[in-house]
Amino acid sequence: DTAVSQTPKYLVTQMGNDKSIKCEQNLGHDTMYWYKQDSKKFLKIMFSYNNKELIINETVPNRFSPKSPDKAHLNLHINSLELGDSAVYFCASSQGVTQYFGPGTRLTVL
């Protein structure tokens, strides 16, 4: 049973396109996150939702829009993709301090 799942695992697309990444957790956690990991492996928080409400919105272009239809899902929609958006995007969830990560989505923008 996968605790935190993401789809798709790989995403290759052209500049200017719009794409979405989905995340689901079956742990019953209240808080979910999106992280971006760049080519140097540096991890940076993008968004955090607690009980479907946005609680962290770091300096991220407004082309990125998270949506939480319910407590178990946090999707990431990206408009007008740019080359610099190429990275691995991780979803995570937590109940308390310990965070559990999804497998990541490798986004390549051509």
Add this chain to the structure above:
Amino acid sequence: GIQVEQSPPDLILQEGANSTLRCNFSDSVNNLQWFHQNPWGQLINLFYIPSGTKQNGRLSATTVATERYSLLYISSSQTTDSGVYFCAEDSNYQLIWGAGTKLIIKP
């Protein structure tokens, strides 16, 4: 905000060796966590260790909160220990991450 520094940035060892990874913080430590990212990219939480020492098999971690550092010990390394080890401190619902230590265990 809090700064997290990890050392060494890279470490190459033979199978069976022991290693110590360090994490220094610029501010007080309250919710330190250690993670392992395996060569396939999966991030696994190893320890939640705000203070004291914990052990899990060949891995153990110690946090000295008063001196703002944490250590991760890996004993009798195996090739499956390869990957990047991150420490992170929780601050206002977000994790502040170190840059990681890339560990390569050679057979």
